[in-house]
Amino acid sequence: MAVEGMRRIMIMTLLAGGLAASAPAPAAARDTLQVRSSALHPDRVLITLTLRCNAPRARCAGRLRAQSLDGVTVARTRPVRLPSRQPRRIAMRLAEDALHDLSEAGEETEVDLSLTPAGGRKRLIGFAALSLRVSCRSGTTIGSSPAVRLFRVEGFGVYACTDPHRRPDLVATEADALTGVSADSIAIAAPFVAFVTVGGNTCGFNSLSLYDLRAHRIVRTLSSQTASTDSANGCTGTTDTVTWLRGGSPRAAALA
Structure with a gap:
């Protein structure tokens, strides 16, 4: 009986561990705006982003905003329709005077991104570190x-x-x-x-x-x-x- 009891305890422990491992992640962890790559192009006066929307399709369409960490607008807000859980490259035109502000931050600038879906759905948040892109044709x-x-x-x-x-x-x-x-x-x-x-x-x-x-x-x-x-x-x-x-x-x- 003692041996049988120990077996039951072990089986229940293994089952509990498996259920915990297979449990879905919290929505806050799943529904994000993931930035695969980001760059600042001063010659073209824009930023390019490769984004992956980790949310249902209805929440991947809306208005995309880019702001500096102190809340200053970096790029013009634009409508986007991203595929769900697939990367897509987009471009955003810089806001007025944004290039000057970004130049003071050096060769890498941190930017907050937010995608606000229609219909009052909860917005998605992302973070980008813009790397300066220049070529031999620049400047x-x-x-x-x-x-x-x-x-x-x-x-x-x-x-x-x-x-x-x-x-x-x-x-x-x-x-x-x-x-x-x-x-x-x-x-x-x-x-x-x-x-x-x-x-x-x-x-x-x-x-x-x-x-x-x-x-x-x-x-x-x-x-x-x-x-x-x-x-x-x-x-x-x-x-x-x-x-x-x-x-x-x-x-x-x-x-x-």
Whole structure:
């Protein structure tokens, strides 16, 4: 009898575990707006999303909204009709001034998504981390050589393209206080790019940075030093230039 009782207890335990494992997930966990991929395209002034609606078909049609985490509208609200539990790629046009706001967030921006179905049904919530997408055709050209195209994407920075089939290098962000889009502030001697940044208030300073396209990073920075005199409120200091050698021949970039 003791053995039989133990068998019954084991069978009941196994059955309870199987029922628990096969029980459906709560509706809150099932009914979501899943983001498979997301990207920001500054040249096209839009974002692209690959979405999967994990809900019944009636709840997968409605108005889609995209907002920053602090509630600012990122893209224009648009109607969508997504298939139930199947991925679909859609595009959303950026709202006015949204590109400028997104540029301040850097190369990746977090966005809240919501899909509000018709008929008062409960909305679906999703989350996207927008990755910046630029190509060798993007932006405004500010310098070029036979091997390199240097271009600026307004609000995001300066990029260098050495291979049209690869992602361009981010040479300098807007936070680096670039002097402008003119070729006067940048020089190319592949595999190097030299560029000027500015900063400071009363007197200011100039920095010369050397970006190595092979190492994909800045390998040297030289800064001018200035000081403000109390008597004349003037500025004094020195200005540095950067010089490098390539193949035994001097290739100098003397940038003011």
